Amino acid sequence: MLELSDISHGISEYNCTEDKISDALYLRSDQATNNIVYTTISHNIDFLNDDEIKNLPILLALIASLDTKKYSYQELDNEIYIASGGISFGCSTYKEEEKEEFKPRLNIKFKVLEENFHQAIDLIIEIIKNTKFDDKKRIKEILLSSKSQIESGLLMSGSQVVMGLVKSYYSPMGSYNNKVSGLDAYKYLSELLSDFESEFSKLKDKLIKLYKKIFNSKDLIISSVGKDEDLDNNKKALEKYINNLNRQEFKKAKYSFIKNNKNQGIYLSSNVNFISKGYNLKDLGEKYTGDKVVLANILSSSYLHTEIRAKGGAYGDGAVFSRNGDFLTYSYRDPNVENTIKVYNEIPNYIRNLDLSQDDLKNYIIGSMNSFDPLLSLSVIDELNLSKYLTKVFDEKVIENKEEALKTNMEKLKSYADIIEKALNENYIGAIGNEEKLRENSKYFKEIIPLNKNN
Structure with missing residues (x-):
């Protein structure tokens, strides 16, 4: 081992x-x-x-x-x-x-x-x-x-x-x-x-x-x-x-954006659903750290897997923490709507009550290491070099985050429950799937609309 x-x-x-x-x-x-x-x-x-x-x-x-x-x-x-x-x-x-x-x-x-x-x-x-x-x-x-x-x-x-x-x-x-x-x-x-x-x-x-x-x-x-x-x-x-390129000078355009939790349920011809809820932790004052990758692994392979896939019958599930601050949950080919949303909302309490042995925590940490140093194809190396330059996330930063993941401890993991609760309470949610299921759970959505109104 x-x-x-x-x-x-x-x-x-x-x-x-x-x-x-x-x-x-x-x-x-x-x-x-x-x-x-x-x-x-x-x-x-x-x-x-x-x-x-x-x-x-x-x-x-x-x-x-x-x-x-x-x-x-x-x-x-x-x-x-x-x-x-x-x-x-x-x-x-x-x-x-x-x-x-x-x-x-x-x-x-x-x-x-x-x-x-x-x-x-x-x-x-x-x-x-x-x-x-x-x-x-x-x-x-x-x-x-x-x-x-x-x-x-x-x-x-x-x-x-x-x-x-x-x-x-x-x-x-x-x-x-x-x-x-x-x-x-x-x-x-x-x-x-x-x-x-x-x-x-x-x-x-x-x-x-x-x-x-x-x-x-x-x-x-x-x-x-x-x-x-x-x-x-x-x-x-x-x-x-x-x-052979155009050399005309163009002024940078201002991209207009206003936050709006539209909370749409979008229906199409499908018997299953795809449901996500989340928010940006950076907007709430929380920085990205490597131990959040370990927490995502625990949530995805333990809690969400048990509640959404094993009990709920979905084909897949997961939680993601991105470098840009996003915390997002998702379900894949999910027969449920309300149960899945309730499972998402209970994530903070699951984290607060998390009780892992040192061996279990160690295995979750080891299972997260591929996120920091995956095996890459040559074409992906090309993409990675471009991405590193544009995002300024160079090797030193990735190594720092990997060290944070290796030092993950239960106390730090449990400390994230409050910020995740704040993120979920912002109530940003979206779903794509079966019209009947979405309408049955319309209380979670501000509008329920067809994928293509022209069909």
Whole structure:
């Protein structure tokens, strides 16, 4: 049996170094990758206004799937397949622990054999410079497919979606994420498709304007993982990419946000539910510490597992403490509503009465260590390097949090009951699931609405 003394006090190091290509920051990690290079090109998009943010997920669904000046969309798809292991466009947000503002970024991710790196960059340049937005039929097909994928994916990732919904009530970053990749994005997409014929002309103009704006050279960051020699050789291709970017200066936009516990019950065609409740502990004066990861492990694998999964019949459950201060609970494919909410509300009392032997506590601590030093794929190392730079959570901070987890004691764990009670009393709750179940428990929600009012 493992002892705490057997646990390493450090974490894996991925030797990321900072370099420059023109005005862009070049984060590079020398790794043995079997001649494959993993790269993320990250664009700052903090200058987008509310309407542009709303249309960003529409653009990201279309880009790399439409005709360009040089290729039909079928030819482009084939060229991407030949040259790379895939090229994806997505939006991510980052936040430093001690700052209120978050950083929205548009990330282009791709992996290629070193010999094909220049070819992949040429394809990306073609996509960001020469995409055509005039094929109404093709655009509608893509958006309908995207809508269908979101709907079918809800029953697979409903717990993540409902936690995102709750975060959107109290967190500016959560609200932004909900608009670009959550339920707000889905609702906007549904509205567009319900009146697509009359809306297309306006949509096209908005997309073209947004498309010309977002691929900007200001505050550009490029992160790559591969052999050092290859990363040197790729500088010329990346410089070519930079030279094709928009260099117009845009003023940072103010993101408007007001806290509002909307407490929505959102129904769709489903017999099961996904329920979340939580709040931000930092807003209540509580800092993130590593021993909260141990507490999350205890709550998820003991209390919530017993009450929500074993007794309640749900497929899954959990509690999460994030670096940004979020404390969130969730249930997955849950037949219940009221019982689950009552279980969440009893978490503080469970913590106050927690009575673990030293061996049990030790096992929970050991079971939490993977959170601080997980086994990472090479593509995730690329993402990690970018995230560390933007959030300023470097190895020293992670090691400090790991030490806090290793020193977890019962007295400290029990001390968190009061702050968690305060968070739960803020009463931020969301649910996605069965209409009948939600209406039976309407006292917990301020509104019960359909996922898609246009269906």
